[in-house]
Amino acid sequence: MSKPVFPSQEWVKALEVELNRSAAYNEAGKNWEGDFYFVIEPDKDTAALPEPVYLYMDLWHGACRDAYLVTDKDAQKPAFVMSAAYSKWKRVVTKQLDPIQGLMTGQLKLKGNMVMVMKNVKAAQEMVNACTRIDAEFLS
Template identity: 45%
Template sequence: MAKFPSHEWIALFQEELNKNAAYEDSARTWEGDFIFVVEPDGPIASRQAFYLDLFHGKCREARLLTNPEERSAAYSYAGTYSNWKRLIQGELDPLKALMGGQFKLKGNMMKIMRYTRAAKELVNTASRVPTEFQ
C-alpha cells in the first residue's frame, strides 16, 4: 500500500502504467507531459503535484514535485484531494469530472479530446495501485 500522494504512490503508478497494454494501445501516438495537481482539502494542507512524461504509450518519467511550480508541462489536470480520491476509487469519470467542474484542465483541449480512451486508461491504472488515503 502506498499513501496518496507520495513518492511511493507515483512510482507504483508508473510501474502499473507501463504494464498496461490497453493504455499503451490507446496512447501509442500521444506525446505530451502532464502535471497532476492535488489541491488542498480534507487531510491535505498544501498543494501537491506529480509530473508525468507520457510518450507513445509509455510513462518515461513520473515523480512527486517538491514544489508544484517547480516545472511546467503541456497539460495540467487539477482537482481537490477529495475529488482525486473519488477519481482513483472509480467514482468519477475523468472527462465528465472536467465538464462538471470538479477538475480543471489547462492545455490543448482539442488534442486531448482525441485521446479520451487513454485518459480513461490512466485513471483505470490509478485504480489498480494499492492506495492508502490519508
C-alpha cells in the same frame, strides 16, 4: 510491505509501473505526446493535506517515461496541468468519477490543449484503470 499513500512519491511511481506494463494503456495512449502536472489541492474533507501536491508525469506514445512527486512546481513547464480538490481526485483514482466527465462538469480543471485530451479519452480511461490496480491508502 506498506501500501502507498495517495498522493505520494511511492504512489506516483506505482502508477508509472502500472502504466508501463498495461498493454491497454500502451495502445490507447499511442498517439499521446505531452507531460502533466496533476495538482491535488486541499479541501475541507482532508485536513491531512495542508497544501497542494504536484505529481509530474511524462507521458509519451503509450508509455510513462518518468513520474515523481514535485518539490519545486516551477522546475517543469508541462504541456498540461490538471487540478482538483483531493476529494475529487480520490473519486477519480477509485473510478467513481470519470476524468473527462469531471472536466466537463468543472470538478477538475485543465490547462493545456483540450482538443488533444478529447482525442485521447481512452488513454485517460486506461490511466484510471491503472490507478485502480494500486492498493493505496487514502488521507483522512
